[in-house]
Amino acid sequence: MIKTVAIQGIKGSFHHIVSKAYFGNLVDIVECLSFDAAVESLLVKDTNAVIMAIENSIAGSIIPNYALIDAHNLHIVGEYYLNVQHHLMALNDQSINDIKEVYSHPMALLQCKEFFKNQPHIKLIEDKDTAEVAKRISNNKLKGIAAIASDLAAELFNLNILAESIQTIKHNETRFVIVKRKNHEISESEINKASLKFELDHQRGSLAAILNVMSDCKLNLTKIQSLPKIETPWKYAFFVDVTFTDYEDYKKAIAIMKIMAVEIKVLGEYKNAKL
């Protein structure tokens, strides 16, 4: 039973939208200033789960978040895909011509820079959180300033959306994972996806051999990523996600991979959110 969920950012952020979609509205949200702080709250048991962006269709994997899960032996218990849409918002009496400055998170500014090429009168300024700027504009009745944030932020802080979906790449999908201290709570028959980390000897063909095993055991690879840093010379580490229809097939694959790999770690077993 989930009662308290740590999110990166404040209420109105994209992490908050994911919490609502995944857990509904009857949980307490703990607003955290960083992913580190969110994980810390989970470790000291202030919270029961963390919502964490793990990859997006523009920038790829967020490796530091994988590292946080791995280093603290946390477990991915679920996933959620959100099509992130950035909107420009301001106080109700403002038009886009009134706006002098836009504050937002560097990633949001980057994703929306094309839109502002046609708005040379607007200065772009980096800020900590997308939703926090919306809240500040609302609380302090700031004129001439706009935020780039979610529709939830506009709703919560009673701002007017001046321009919808202003990000350059219109389909901007981000994958979030739900992370807990303990492994999955669902039954084996419900599990059809897993996230693994494994290390191989740096021998030619060692990855091909292990992928053959996965294929023979009817696992579908949905993601593979070699680790950017090979800390131990002559060894390679990989993050992979696999989907399957029969948990027994998966168990068999893991058993064989345990023999073949130098090390293998299950980061999570959960229900595939992408069908």
Next chain:
Amino acid sequence: MIKTVAIQGIKGSFHHIVSKAYFGNLVDIVECLSFDAAVESLLVKDTNAVIMAIENSIAGSIIPNYALIDAHNLHIVGEYYLNVQHHLMALNDQSINDIKEVYSHPMALLQCKEFFKNQPHIKLIEDKDTAEVAKRISNNKLKGIAAIASDLAAELFNLNILAESIQTIKHNETRFVIVKRKNHEISESEINKASLKFELDHQRGSLAAILNVMSDCKLNLTKIQSLPKIETPWKYAFFVDVTFTDYEDYKKAIAIMKIMAVEIKVLGEYKNAKL
């Protein structure tokens, strides 16, 4: 013959260090405010080459830079590995206790945040470029302000290093690529590394099959990364780097992969900088 090199950032930046190491000092440096601007300068032939960070040991691949190379059909003609060391620097008469504010690039601030936990009197402020802050401190004789930047920046702008290598993870390796409009200039016998992008049908085992071919042809995989976004349903795309000792082996592998893959593109053939 290289004459003009575009770098991201200004002189004194880590990209400048790589340019010096790779091309020596007898080239003109064009300082660019973004990777996009650097690539633009190459496309309009204002520059002959671009230096571009492509992955680092902390954050992983810089997918948007792969996308820039791919979208404009540019070529990786070389690579360089730099162990990025961040130093805290200020005017010569300043001690660390005099420092009230540190300005730097968000990534540099992130990588050094542990160091500043013991310096609660210092405020951290995001800025555009590591070296540009060093230059500003020097030009305007700014007291009470420090930069986080390279040893080259300290040297160029005559600043005093208050603390060396303040990044949390001491070994902080970044891989840079040298990018040109045309393919390689070195002879086939010198080429022992290649960067490829390929697309596969989303059939179970299709990646294992292609890795088997690579292994059979004596290619070593040094990096693999599935693309975060699969634009075409049921197709998967991958970026891989391979090393080899015989160019003929590589040519044979590419010929077979062309038959097996839906699409294959050579992003570059060059000399392995990591031995």
